[in-house]
Amino acid sequence: MTVAQSSSKAKELASNKPMKLANPNKKPKWMRMSPFSYLALILVTFLSIFPFYWMFIVASNGNEEIAKIPPSLTPGPRFFTVIQHVYDASDHADPAFGTSADPIFNNFNHALLNTVIVGLVVALAQVFFSAIAGFAFAKLNFRGQKFMVVFVIGTMMLPSQLGVLALLYMMKLMSLVDSLGALIIPALVTAFGVFWMRQVIDAQIPNELLEAASIDGSGVLRVFWSIVMPIIRQSAFVLGLFSFLATWNDYLWPLLILSSEQNFTVQVAVNQLKSSYAIDYALNMGGAFLATAPLLLLFVFVGRRLVRGVMDGAVKG
Amino acid sequence: MKFKKVSATASALAAIALGFGAISPAHAASAQEITVWAMCSEVGEIAAAKEQVAAFNGFYDGQYHATLTCKADMGTAIKSTSVGQLPSVFEFDGENLAAYVYAGKLHQLDGVVPASVFNNELVSIQAEGTYKDGHKYSVSQYDSGLGLFASKKMLKAAGINDVPTSYKNAWTATRFTAVLKALAAKASGKKAIDIKENYGMGPGWPGYAFTPIVNSAGYQIVTNNKAVGALDSTAVVNAFKTFASWKPYVDPSSDDKAFENGRVGLAWVGHWQYPALSAKLGSDLAVLPLPDFGVGSKSGQGSHSWSISANTTGAELAASNVFLQYIMKDQWILNVTDQNGAVPATKTALNKSVNYRKGGPLQLYADQLSASCGTAKPTKACVTVPRTISAAWPVINTAFGTAVQTIWNGGDAKTALHTAAVTIDQDYTDHSGY
């Protein structure tokens, strides 16, 4: 129903029944409940953030202070010492790479850089391949199209990590074992990405626009690049962001395929920190902190767009 | 230390026959080039690896040249590299030897490395480096020691005066139960021992630390290619029932420091804790053998090994042999054991080691390693037993570890060990007996 219809319906309802609201002059309902709401919101926010805060507390206090009862809840002075320990522990003195003494070009930061490189390449590739396929599926006509769409949706049901064994053999055939390529190539496209871009393009690009361009005599690629891409760039950004985050989330595969530290991603580097039996809480938390800090920073800038993007996607899907 | 890396790779996989990008060493003009992969697990070991390679290159300048690559995860590196692409020489966890031989990745070292090198090795390490075909496939610079650490004062305070002085007069399991009870009664937290539960009671730690319980009951986990009848025998089942009965006296030690911080008087752990413990406890620290479950005290062993890859031939093979002989010199063995605290794995180096030579504080470990049972059925005369030398080891390690965990958490010992034994036997059958 339209806005006009609904408001008239509300009026009708109102006129049929006597006004029951106790005090029409009172503030709107949502403002009345706000003190309690804010309290609840702050509580949940606290629960969401607390583990990350706790990680920083431990990383900045070191083991001894944490072993106190009750444990310290405020940041301590040892943050940089602990970070240095992480660098030292990750530094296996491979002559080809930096050393722990170097605050920037050490192995842990090298792993961070690897992760960012893999994440960016994968994100760009996924957006590109998903967008062209999504466009073809949503707006073009060609033989086998229906079958292809069903096929893509079908592959969404196959959990990708279950193909790990065969992927290992493939990586061997491609001579990609123990290289960043092994992380990038199998992740160039996902069925979800194609499906999502198809939905997005279908919903956001009016057919008339494409027909107009077609009359202009623009070719398919040109239309895709200069008309479609600018319109869907927000959704493309969200897809890219998801792909980037998914690369950071991937744990098992890098662990299985990488063995040299120059190729380690940050997940593997953090995993190496716990290879020792003695539990070094501060060291682990320091590693986790270094590994999550870039995401935290990213999230500050794009978190709202990400949430908005997921909501839009949820409505359309 | 040695064990933990060992187990870390045990929980990785034995060997995937995968390929790996070509290694392109910078060839010196005339020198015979070899490539070397070392395990880069600990700072001291890495330093030692670099020092010995640099010394080798200096000593044989113009004749041989070794290029060192440090692998943070050697298990993954070997399993994902096909034999043609492996380096000339590499270091690995000794427990995986059989799996690598079975996969055709190792070069037989008999007839390559001189017999004198093997003869100088501790018998324990000779045993670990020998495959079931009777041939040697690896050499090792160091071995590991497993036993009990004890606080003399706490034992005395609990009225325990029959403290063992050698593996020959180890406490019996029954006596050990009484010792634990007495210690716990006097301890502030009512606990008596740290068995390193924090290392994980699942696959891994039990394969190293609690296999000696099986051995001390008179069995190898796999005897004549069969685990049923050995691992699930009445003697072993009863030994594990006793073991499980100690749980009330065991400090979970999630801070890793139950013994170091004086909460308990005993610790069931390896040599790697010695430096920290001796610094903290000083002369109060004693090193004791593990308890005797019937056929004498037994102990674990095993550490990093070095070998040559199967496809290495000709001048490269000769140079690899020279390299292995070079790093097996006492000087380089002591150089690495000084840094990581492990037991030097040759007789001559052992005699030069302050900690491990006769009269040294850790002589017990050396004595234990010098009395290896090898792969034979354990008797009262021997002490250390290598982890099962079979390509089935990853399966054995998992099955056994799972059984120990089940028993430790209150499961029926007979059922758990029988399940493990059947699982192990099935794996042998699946692989035509390996």
Added chain:
Amino acid sequence: MTSKKRSKFGQDNLAGFLMSLPGLLLLILFVVIPFLTAVFLSFFNVDFNMVGGPKFWGFENYRRILVDPISSPSFYKALLNNFTFALIVVPAQTALAVLLAVMLNAKLRGIAFFRTFFFMPVVFPMSLVAIIWALMFSRDSLGMLNGLLNLISFGQIQPIDWLGDPNIALLSIALLSVWAGVGFQMVIVLAGLQEIPHELYEAANLDRANAWQRFWNVTIPGLRNTLVFVVIITTIFSLRLFDQVYILTQGGPIDATQTVMLQAVTSAFVEGNVGKASAITVIFVLIIIVLTLIQRLFLKQNREVK
């Protein structure tokens, strides 16, 4: 979903085909072929080290996983854990997601800020989040959660062995999973909430419905399809449970947190048993397909009701 009316634009067969080709080929190469390989290998006695190559042995892997008295109990235990986990997580996470979404649907100042924070745990890698929680779960008094319980109970609550007690470990994993995952479901529900016509609430208000009645009679029916979707998604996610248990418990104590995925990975990469791992994989995918079909039936019925 898709527009029924096709654009007249782009009758060009070739362009459409060529544009969808790269994505399609990559999917075939890296998703479909690996899965088909798994199906194929599940009928073989094969492992990484096998000398002499794989040997065909029909359904032996399946027999061992599903029937054999010695080896099948561990699979059923894992499957049971998966379903138990789903039974805990799906209702808890869905209810919590609805609650949080309703809170966030209020027109409060700075609500977008709160939304972002609620969503934050979702974007962080489980491999890192689990490390943080490992410390919070530490069983002695050093553990944050135990310290907290001790504090609020004035020392009455004894330290809990969160990950070491077979009766508690799966619950602890569930707690962590809900914390880490609820933000995603929350955002989907939030989107669903904003689709509910506002007039319905106004009408309910005029009918003197209290907040609770509005929630049950307007919000929940309005969210029906969203909730079905959320429940299905959450079920599939919880069946895939892997990272958390791999990092925190490795399936222990005594298989209390063993899962199907973990078993597949352990079979392949610890025991080197490729055939068994492949067979577990195939069974797992079949279970997911069955669940998805049930979901489709359920969704169809819902649409008919509407």
